[in-house]
Amino acid sequence: MTFPAASRAPQDAKNAQLRLEAAKEFGALHGFLDSTFPHVGRAMTKTMVNKHSAIYHWKGTDSTQRPYLVYAHCDVVPVDDQINRPPGETQWSVDPFAGVIKDGYVWGRGAIDLKHMVVGWLEVFEDLASTGFQPKRDIYFAVGHDEEIGGANGAKEVAAWFAEHLGPDCFAFMWDEGMFVIDELIGFVREPIACVAVAEKVSSLAENCTIPVRPAGALHYSRAPRRRACVRARVRACVS
Numbered sequence: 740m741t742f743p744a745a746s747r748a749p750q751d752a753k754n755a756q757l758r759l760e761a762a763k764e765f766g767a768l769h770g771f772l773d774s775t776f777p778h779v780g781r782a783m784t785k786t787m788v789n790k791h792s793a794i795y796h797w798k799g800t801d802s803t804q805r806p807y808l809v810y811a812h813c814d815v816v817p818v819d820d821q822i823n824r825p826p827g828e829t830q831w832s833v834d835p836f837a838g839v840i841k842d843g844y845v846w847g848r849g850a851i852d853l854k855h856m857v858v859g860w861l862e863v864f865e866d867l868a869s870t871g872f873q874p875k876r877d878i879y880f881a882v883g884h885d886e887e888i889g890g891a892n893g894a895k896e897v898a899a900w901f902a903e904h905l906g907p908d909c910f911a912f913m914w915d916e917g918m919f920v921i922d923e924l925i926g927f928v929r930e931p932i933a934c935v936a937v938a939e940k941v942s943s944l945a946e947n948c949t950i951p952v953r954p955a956g957a958l959h960y961s962r963a964p965r966r967r968a969c970v971r972a973r974v975r976a977c978v979s
């Protein structure tokens with residue numbers, strides 16, 4: 740969380756100083772991930788796509804089966820307008836990039852969207868790789884770097900990389916950003932609720948969708964998966 744790595748609005752992307760800052764932040768973040776997960780480094784190959792997105796590949800024992808893809812993004816929404824405000828006016832009660840742990844929670848930008856998922860997947864891979872585990876299918880883990888502004892330089896380039904190297908309709912299964920554990924949002928429920936998102940409009944290679952042209956002004960462009968119901972595909976992936 741201490742590597743801000745914020746995605747910038749398209750007009751800011753033209754600013755050379757901001758571009759340099761972003762390159763430094765994303766470079767530092769990936770350097771941190773590389774040194775923190777050494778078993779991942781040995782078990783998986785990591786390919787950088789369009790400078791700051793990454794594709795990890797874990798070769799399986801049976802490469803005849805179509806691989807799985809899990810996806811997360813390492814960029815966050817900037818908070819410049821917040822942290823530059825005078826004390827008392829900012830909506831942040833802690834430094835959003837200090838990685839503060841307070842009252843049993845991690846506080847900061849990216850804690851739930853979505854650096855925790857980047858690190859969560861890498862923790863899983865690290866743990867498994869440290870035991871000598873090798874998956875049956877090939878597993879890909881893609882990390883985008885501009886999801887918060889539409890993914891044109893990250894997810895779209897990653898999708899193009901897969902189309903070029905693995906071909907169309909290449910994945911048996913794909914898992915993207917999910918939902919949260921919510922607490923005290925629904926009045927009559929006393930326990931925290933773990934939300935399981937069973938469907939979302941995503942640009943999904945797994946469902947044989949191609950990434951569509953972004954409608955002008957839309958940030959989260961997408962269309963619904965075709966062919967198979969998401970629920971059915973996920974249940975089948977879990978049991979196969």
Ligand SMILES: [Zn+2]
Nearest residue numbers: 852853886916
């Ligand atoms: Zn997100």
